Amino acid sequence: MERMRSILWVGGAEALRAEAVAESPLLDVAWARDADDAAALPLAAFDAVVLDAASGRAAREALERLRRAPCEACPPVVVLLPARAEGDEAGLRAAGAAAVALREAARGGAASDSLAGLLARVVRPGSSAAAPRAPAPEAARPALPIARSPKMRDVLALAERAMHSQATVLITGETGTGKELLARAIHEGGARRAGPFVALNCAAFPDTLLESELFGYVRGAFTGADRNQKGLFEVADGGTLFLDEVGETSPPLQAKLLRALQEREVRPIGGARSRAVDVRVVAATNRALRGEVARGAFREDLFYRLAVFHLALPPLRERREDVLPLAAHFLRRHGERDGKAGCSLARDAADLLLLHPWPGNVRELENEMQRALAVAEVGEAIGVRHLSERLQDALRPVREAAPEEALAAEPLRRTLGRIEAWLIRRSLEEHGGRRAATARTLGITREGLYKKMRRFGID
Numbered sequence: 001m002e003r004m005r006s007i008l009w010v011g012g013a014e015a016l017r018a019e020a021v022a023e024s025p026l027l028d029v030a031w032a033r034d035a036d037d038a039a040a041l042p043l044a045a046f047d048a049v050v051l052d053a054a055s056g057r058a059a060r061e062a063l064e065r066l067r068r069a070p071c072e073a074c075p076p077v078v079v080l081l082p083a084r085a086e087g088d089e090a091g092l093r094a095a096g097a098a099a100v101a102l103r104e105a106a107r108g109g110a111a112s113d114s115l116a117g118l119l120a121r122v123v124r125p126g127s128s129a130a131a132p133r134a135p136a137p138e139a140a141r142p143a144l145p146i147a148r149s150p151k152m153r154d155v156l157a158l159a160e161r162a163m164h165s166q167a168t169v170l171i172t173g174e175t176g177t178g179k180e181l182l183a184r185a186i187h188e189g190g191a192r193r194a195g196p197f198v199a200l201n202c203a204a205f206p207d208t209l210l211e212s213e214l215f216g217y218v219r220g221a222f223t224g225a226d227r228n229q230k231g232l233f234e235v236a237d238g239g240t241l242f243l244d245e246v247g248e249t250s251p252p253l254q255a256k257l258l259r260a261l262q263e264r265e266v267r268p269i270g271g272a273r274s275r276a277v278d279v280r281v282v283a284a285t286n287r288a289l290r291g292e293v294a295r296g297a298f299r300e301d302l303f304y305r306l307a308v309f310h311l312a313l314p315p316l317r318e319r320r321e322d323v324l325p326l327a328a329h330f331l332r333r334h335g336e337r338d339g340k341a342g343c344s345l346a347r348d349a350a351d352l353l354l355l356h357p358w359p360g361n362v363r364e365l366e367n368e369m370q371r372a373l374a375v376a377e378v379g380e381a382i383g384v385r386h387l388s389e390r391l392q393d394a395l396r397p398v399r400e401a402a403p404e405e406a407l408a409a410e411p412l413r414r415t416l417g418r419i420e421a422w423l424i425r426r427s428l429e430e431h432g433g434r435r436a437a438t439a440r441t442l443g444i445t446r447e448g449l450y451k452k453m454r455r456f457g458i459d
Contacts (some may be wrong), residue, residue: 001327003363004125005217007046007050007119008030008033008038008043008050008352008364009030009032010031010033010034010035010037010038010049010051010052011032011033011051011052011054011062012080017390023158027416030046032324033328034062034147035051035061035063035066036065036325037074039148041064041073043069043075044074046120047075048076048098048122049075049078050078050290051066051079051080051097052103053079053080054082055081055082056081056091058096059095061080061216063079063092063095064095067096076098076099077096077097077098077099077118078099078101078122079092079100079101080102081102082102082103083102083447085182087364098192130134144156144159145181145185145362146322146325146326146329148322148325149318149319149323151314151318151319152314152319155182155312155313155314158309159185162186162190162309163185163186163189163310164189164190164191165190165309166191166436167308168261168280168282168283168306168307168308168311169183169186169281169308170284170285170307170308170309170311171183171283171284171285171311171312171441172288172289172312172313173284173286173311173312173313173315174315174361175363176316176360176363177313177316177361178313178362179244179313180199180242182311183197183199183243183282184197186240186282187280190280192240194238195236195237195239195240195269196235196238196239197212197239197240197242198232198236198239198241200241200242201244201245202244202246202248203245207249207250207252210253211253211256211269212229212231213232214233214256214257214260214266215233215256215260215266215267215268215269216228216230216231216233216234216269216271217231217270217271218268218270218271219270220270221269221270222270224426225262225269225270228268228295229268230268231266231268233266233277233279236277237279239280240280240281241280242282242283242310243257243281243283243284244283244285245284245286246284246285246306247285247286247287247292247298248285251297254299254301255302257302258301260277261281261302261306262305264278266276281306283306289303314443315358316362317358317441317442320442321351324345324350325364326354326365327345327353327365327369328344328345330366331343331345331372331373331382334366334370334373337373340376340377340378341379343372343373343376343381344381345381346384346436348383348384349382349383349384350406352392353365354386355419356391357441359441369382372386372388409443420452421429421452421458423442424438424449424452424458425458427441427442428458435449
């Protein structure tokens, strides 16, 4: 039985995409607005890329951008061109295209010239771009976070190494940065993908309940224990156990976690014998665990046992290159689910999104896009008026201080400096003038903050 192909369609009109793929129910199509947005996606997760270009020159530029994207096993690219661009095939093949076709042929030509025919020729039977290093089930495509910024790309490069290791992983980062998403990607991209992925928020349970959740209990161990109950270590046997907010656990429970990780066995509450478990643990926290260790709130030996593979997710304010690709991704995903397909960001809204410091990180951005979709019409461009009042109020001072006409007339460096100075002043006010707290919020060192304050004349 032929398997479904996952296709990334880059550019073009929605009507053409729908028409071109209607002939084949085995095409699962994702969409990227342009080559820059496509390069921010995990290209290895797709079987092929369809580049719907306006001209041969635009196609060559897009192919060059895709070629620079970090990808160990990039999929073949099929280029669709308008009829007036006929004759560019040789140059486009030299630039990296696996196949070139005119849109008219892809929309209704002979079977061999149709999009399905082209894809059948360039994608090898049974091939799977999702697993460049080892055979994997078709469903096991890790949903890696979107990353265009250098910082996030570095994190994902380390995450790929973690996928092919059995080492314990510790993911740190502020609330809303996508720690669980990364943990799932590590599980789905590794050798344990066929096993269960079991997630537990350690902050959601008091110690007594958390211990029984993790290790289980035997009948009669305590009041209400009327049967034997497996703990999550046993439930996750053969797979991955994700311990979110592990920094919230108490020292006594930390000691039991340490023993379970060292001995690879657990003893249920009230039980007389330990049970062997084969579990990979991925832990996450928004706390600075090294600082917690220094003040005695977290066991040092457990920290080193968890942080065999340490991944530090940067906050969204330190990866601003990812803001617009993420916003477009959320508009597309929630738009399709909520019947608001086709909505995109207008320029004024995009400018405001880039100015906001996003204290709630990716989760805050996703909520903002969901809210904007709720008040927008189908296919409408998301403008400033669709954004929440909270976001508009937070950014109104800088917009009033630097109207769009003034910003367009001055050099980019001066514009960015104006915005940066406003963000520093606002953060200083929020923290009562405390510079160390301000530097932490802005994601810079205190020395860096002092230099910027001197440069902008901020007292």
